[in-house]
Amino acid sequence: MENIVTSTIICPQCAGENKFPTDEKFIDCEFCGSAIYIDKRKVVTHYMVNCNFTKERADGNLRRWMSGNFHVKDLDKNAQVTAVYFYYFPLWYIKIKDTSTERIYLQPAHSTSISEIKNIDIPAGNLKLFQKKEHNMKDFINPDIQLSAAQSWLKSSGVPVENATETSLVHIPLYQFYYNYNGKQYTAIVEASSGKVYANTWPAKSETPFRLLFGSSIGLLLLASILSLIVALAASDGSEGWIFLYEVIKVFLYILIFIPLVIIAYIIAKKV
Ligand SMILES: [Zn+2]
Incomplete structure (x- = not known):
């Protein structure tokens, strides 16, 4: 007989007691239907942000960004895009209440070469509960940075994580572009809900x-x-x-x- 190991997961939305296999990470609450993500023993609500951009429109935004003032002249015309990947990138979303204001801190839940990603602006209204059935799980990158690691990283930079009023996992839609310019490879990300472009390096004007x-x-x-x-x-x-x-x-x-x-x-x- 096979032994199925289950554990009880308390839903962060409705406090319903769900029984699930311990190796399951993404689950839907059987009482209220909320998407839940399990990081070690921590249970958080799992959100996602809708994708509003096609690949062509994302490419248009990248070209406009390339024609900007900080970049080498005619980068938009001379850069050769070599690959584009679409995926939903996981971020730890930590809301911290100060004496007067509420601030949201984002930390990558997966290793990335584009650290600018944590400066993404996610309007609260854009958060949708993650629905496992509605999406191709291949598009979703699984977290490999634990919540506790993200929290201690924030703590070390002076953020009072103990005052967090909400902690969740958010998947944001991204187009990752790889392009060549003058024999060197660069990468830039188009965040596909707002269309904003993020990059750490690019061919800059020569000084x-x-x-x-x-x-x-x-x-x-x-x-x-x-x-x-x-x-x-x-x-x-x-x-x-x-x-x-x-x-x-x-x-x-x-x-x-x-x-x-x-x-x-x-x-x-x-x-x-
Ligand atoms: Zn629930």
Whole structure:
């Protein structure tokens, strides 16, 4: 005879006593139908966020993000997307009540290279109870970071986790894009409920031309000051007026230098 090990799970929504096999992690409460996730002995409500974006629309958002100011010029046109994956990523959702406000802290429940993911904004109204029957479980990434690990991580960064009023597991829909630019591979995530793009690294504008320009401007200004001093002293022939003359020549030379510098900086900014 086979021995089925069961344990009693108290539903966090209705307090109903559910009996389930101990190896089951995702269950539905048999009394109220709530989705429950079991992390070790901790039982939390299991939510998900609906996907509102098709792959094509997510790609459109990625291209708009690529054309932004912080990225290298024409990244949106020159980046080659090599792979796109859709999945629901698990996050620990911890609501903490302060004296006056309520704040939500998110921690990845699975290892990820994109740490920006914890800055995702999940409006409370977007949380839907997870329904196992309605989804393909292959799209859902199982948590491999335990709740206790996420809590101690938050605690170590000064978050009072003992004041948590709600703790749950939330699966958020993501498109993960891999793209090549100049022989290097990058990754970016499009969060598929809001369409926002998240990335830790990207091909940035090169700063070298700006540094060179800055260095040469300092040199030119110093040279202009020395030149003004020599000319002023020579022209005033030792009289008191040399300081005034020096300032006038200096301001004139500074303006003469600044105009082309601004134009060059503008041209560089357009090109890189
Ligand atoms: Zn229940």
